[in-house]
Amino acid sequence: xxxxxxxxxxxxxxxxxxxxxxxxxxxxxxxxxxxxxxxxxxxxxxxxxxxxxxxxxxxxxxxxxxxxxxxxxxxxxxxxxxxxxxxxxxxxxxxxxxxxxxxxxxxxxxxxxxxxxxxxxxxxxxxxxxxxxxxxxxxxxxxxxxxxxxxxxxxxxxxxxxxxxxxxxxxxxxxxxxxxxxxxxxxxxxxxxxxxxxxxxxxxxx
Numbered sequence: 001x002x003x004x005x006x007x008x009x010x011x012x013x014x015x016x017x018x019x020x021x022x023x024x025x026x027x028x029x030x031x032x033x034x035x036x037x038x039x040x041x042x043x044x045x046x047x048x049x050x051x052x053x054x055x056x057x058x059x060x061x062x063x064x065x066x067x068x069x070x071x072x073x074x075x076x077x078x079x080x081x082x083x084x085x086x087x088x089x090x091x092x093x094x095x096x097x098x099x100x101x102x103x104x105x106x107x108x109x110x111x112x113x114x115x116x117x118x119x120x121x122x123x124x125x126x127x128x129x130x131x132x133x134x135x136x137x138x139x140x141x142x143x144x145x146x147x148x149x150x151x152x153x154x155x156x157x158x159x160x161x162x163x164x165x166x167x168x169x170x171x172x173x174x175x176x177x178x179x180x181x182x183x184x185x186x187x188x189x190x191x192x193x194x195x196x197x198x199x200x201x202x203x204x205x206x
Contacts, residue, residue: 007137007141013141016193022188024148024152027125028149028152030180031117039111042102042107042170045170057115068120076197078197081193084186085189094110102169126146130142
């Protein structure tokens with residue numbers, strides 16, 4: 001109870017919690033779940049076979065593994081806010097290229113770039129959320145931010161169905177996953193989040 005009260009009574013932690021919650025509410029229906037809801041459908045709509053889709057995703061898992069190894073090697077040497085901003089921008093650019101040039105080769109490359117961005121964005125935002133709060137309220141803060149953020153997944157994925165059929169070449173869906181679903185949370189964290197790299201956990205979180 002004390003941890004729950006401090007999370008919302010302390011202006012410092014309340015501000016962090018609301019900021020991170022807003023990011024989770026945006027990215028769950030966007031860069032995390034919203035893109036996966038129709039990525040395969042989008043590819044098939046542009047003439048590729050299911051075999052091509054599954055092979056593309058298989059290659060993507062290998063790319064994700066290598067990307068996670070690189071991310072672990074970088075560790076705390078790169079500011080996590082900068083990493084999230086880079087991943088959000090790269091994800092939006094990759095899907096922008098897919099939208100303009102939806103050929104099989106371009107989709108295979110750029111959609112896998114987007115999948116790598118999704119995996120690393122989720123991983124880094126998990127870490128960013130945990131490091132933003134001291135030990136005494138960390139589990140409560142994580143539950144409130146990430147937990148309530150899943151409401152965005154439910155609402156957003158429900159919304160992506162109508163958006164997918166809006167505009168030429170599914171423009172409504174592409175804009176949704178790229179702008180409020182990736183760029184907005186990345187910019188919010190970069191602009192208003194706390195700096196975390198090369199700092200002692202209990203110092204940066206308090």
